[in-house]
Amino acid sequence: MTTTSAGPRPSAGNPSAAWASPREPQAVAQLLARLNWPLSVNAHEPDSAPQDYRIEPWHGSAKGHLLGIIPALHPDQLGSAAFRQYHGVRYAYMSGAMAAGIGSESIVEEMAQSGMLGIFGAAGLSPERVEQALTRLEQNCGGKPWGANLIHSPSEPRLEAAVTDLYLRRNVRLVEASAFLDLTPNIIRYRLSGVHQRGHEIVVPNRVVAKVSRVEVATKFMSPAPPKLVAHMVSTGVLTEEQGRLAAYIPVAQDVTAEADSGGHTDNRPLVSLLPSLIALRDRLQDEFKFAEPVRVGAAGGIATPQSTAAAYLMGAAYVMVGSVHQACVESGTSDVVRKLLAEAQQADCIMAPAADMFEMGVKLQVLRRGTMFAMRATKLHELYRTYASVDDIPVAERQQIEKTMFQTTLDHVWQQTVEFFTRRDPRQLERAEKEPKHKMALIFRWYLGQSSRWANQGLPERRLDYQIWCGPSMGAFNEWTKGTFLAEPPARKVSTVALNLLYGAAYVQRANALQWTGFPVHPDWQRVIPQERQTLLDLIN
Structure with a gap:
């Protein structure tokens, strides 16, 4: 989508005046850029050479031999119309719930105002802090749709x-x-x-979008709630008899996101394998349960360029969910120094490290490696946890080293802070720690893992080497795409501008592919998608 052309230019007011040949690639790009124009590819004769083809707006009849039609494709046509209607959004596009408020109120508000769906990153925050966010979002979103994160917390079930x-x-x-x-x-x-019944319709007020990376977990969310669990919840008064009866007719989640190689919690699955598997699973379960509204499957992890966004939609994604790239936007709940580190990241700059919320289970998450030593230090702590039965068993030299380099204080002092924290949050953790020295060690080590993400979000300079920054390879792909453009600089990365560029670019890529399928000679100038300012995109889209 370049700005100059040696050939005929498309006119915003008179598409009939525009046409281009393979010898005028920039003019071809401008025709493709007008997403609301259907185009035709024609040849003077059936045996004309490809260099003599021409592309022009389609008016229902061809001038010469018709080789193919490229339909108009607006960004609000991408993905599932059912998803857009169900959630009340214009675009099948979500901003994922980045924990610790990185998926901030500002991101959610901007998504809502832009016709997209934003999720507040409530994971890791206290209920009091989450409630503050809910109050703000209720006031500022003006009745537009938004959501909040519910993260599984096996270490803190009371918090969940x-x-x-x-x-x-x-x-x-x-x-x-x-x-x-x-x-x-x-x-x-x-x-x-x-949940209740109204005539022949089952009304389900609460919507769930489940983010999964394993078929076995997806199966649970794409199926009705387990009958034994539902029966128990009815018998204990948690659910009504009607809710228990109707549970068999609705899936636990109406939308399931195939989370591929993403930042944070991930199984590093490739999207090209995971998404088709979950779509096939959905089809099998729909045949079995015959839900009134089939489960939709979206895509997350690696969505960072027009090409990857287009690929997800072309593979059948009902919607796309973006995370890592939005963390680098000015509205995210992290610090400017982290945004700068993310803007410099390359695809190979990510690594797996122990997760604070599932530390004892050995669960890992994907973080930025470049510019921080968090992954190495967190891995060291997990090795100590596996090796020793308690903090007191750690050799003196080893203990002094981690106190100096990681904690920057004594483990006894860390334990005092941990006691103060869990006295307010979950006293049962302390009761267990008194009985199980290994659990006490886990809580101390989790202090470092938990604080490291907060230090990053606050941008504390004295803790820069300890920053825990959730990040996937998509961040590097986004940086490569935006290199040399206005979006290369963090201050220009506004979440709605990034989202519109991905959506517009995905629609453009699909039209460019359709042009290639007609046999029209390929040229880099009309295959390339260059980021545009938000107002320019709105002018092109609207």
């Missing part, structure tokens, strides 16, 4: 329950369920609360 209670009390109608290894009563309680 408290956040679920909060969402139900505040009538939050959409949650993104993430990091679940199995279904818990909390996600079932949220999904089924308020």
Whole structure:
């Protein structure tokens, strides 16, 4: 989408005046850029040489021999119309729930105002902080759709329950369920609360978008809630008899996101393998359960360029979800220094490291390696946890080293802070630590893992080597695409501008591919997609 052309130019007011030949690639690019113009590829004779083909707006009849038609394709046509209608958005595009408020209120508000769906990153925050965010979003989103994250917290089940209670009390109608290894009563309680029958219709007030990377977990979310669990929840009064009866007719999640090689929690699965597998799984389960509304499958992980966005839609994604790239935007809840590090990242600059929320289980997440030593240090702590039964068993020299380099204080002082924290948050953790020295060690080590993400979000200069920055290879791909353009600089990376560029670019790429399928000679000038300013995109789109 270049700005100059030696050949005929498309006119915004008179598309009939525009045409181009393979010898005028920039003019071809400008024709493709007008997404609302259907185009035709024609030849004077059936045996004309490809260099003599011409592309022009389609008016229902061809001048010469018709080789193919390139339909108009607006960004709001990408993905599933059912997804857009169900969530009340213009575009089948989501901003994922980046933990610790990195998926900030500002991102969610900007998504809502732009006709997209934003999820507040509630994971790792206290219920009080989450409630503050809910209040702000209710006030600022003006009735437009938005959601909040419900993360599985096996180490802190009371926290997961408290956040679920909060969402139900505040009538939050959409949650993104993430990091679940199995279904818990909390996600079932949220999904089924308020379910009732109206005539022949089952009304389900609460919507769930589940983010998964494994077929076995996807199966649980694409199926009805487990009957035994539902029966128990009915018998204990958590659910009503009607809710228990209707549970068999609705999936736990109406939308399931295939989370591929993403930042944070990930199994590093390639999207080209995971997405088709989950779509096929959905089809099998739909045949089995015959839901009134089939589950939709979206794509996340690696969505960072027009080509990857287009590929996801072409593979059948009902929607795309973007995370890592949005973290580098000015509205994210991280620091300027982190945004700068992300803007310099390359695809190979990511590494797996122990996760704070599932430390004892050995679960890892994907983080930025370049410019920080967090991954190496967190791995060291997990090795110590596996090797020793308690903090007291760690050799003196080893203990002094981690106190000096990682904690920058004594482990005894860290334990004091940990006691203060869990006295407020979950006293049962302290009771368990008194009985199990290894659990006490885990809580101390989790202090470092938990603080490291906060140091990054706050941009503390004295803790720069300890920054935990969730990031996937998509960040490097985005940087490569935007290199040399206005989006290369962090201050220009506004989330709506980035999102519109990906959506517009995806539509452009699909039209360029359709042109190539007609046999029209390929040229880099009309295959290339260059980032554009937001207003320029709006002019082209609208």
